[in-house]
Amino acid sequence: MIHLNKKEYKFCIDTFQDSISHLSKLRGEDLLNYINSVGQDSIDSAIELITCSRKDINNNEELNEKCKNSIFWLNGMFVWxxxxxxxxxxVLEYVGDEQYCSIFEKIINDDLEEE
Incomplete structure (x- = not known):
């Protein structure tokens, strides 16, 4: 599990809101391409997680895993x-956002620990 600080949690919620907003503006083939690129699960999780507290995400293993996967795909972290x-x-050399980079490293380290 990863544990989000307040800034990282805000980054995640902002990402979920931005993704949902972006999704609502797409139509037809653009909509299908977006869903295929980030995955339906990531979108479903973003919709679910947008109302969760930081405590919920940090303490609930299922929500934590959904958050990790959604952020990873919605923010294109798979590229790194x-x-x-x-x-x-x-990653900071290319992205320049400390919250993004911090969350990325937490996800990678958590995945490495699970192996």
Whole structure:
């Protein structure tokens, strides 16, 4: 499990809101392409998690896993892991957002611990 601080939690909720807002503006093939690129599960989880508290996400294993997966796909973090980057410093060079990079590193470290 990952534990989000207040800024990271806000980043996640903002991501979920932005994704839902973006999704509502798409139609036809653009909508299908977006859903296929991030995955229906990520979208469903974003809708569910948008009302969850930080405490809920940090303490509930199922919600925590949904948050990790949704953030990973909705923010394109898979690009960095596909490029064998595993630290926030490596990603910070390209992204420049500390919350994004911190969450990325937590997700990667958590996944490595599970192996």
């Amino acid at each position: 892991s596909d490029s064998y980057m595993i630290s926030s410093n490596e």
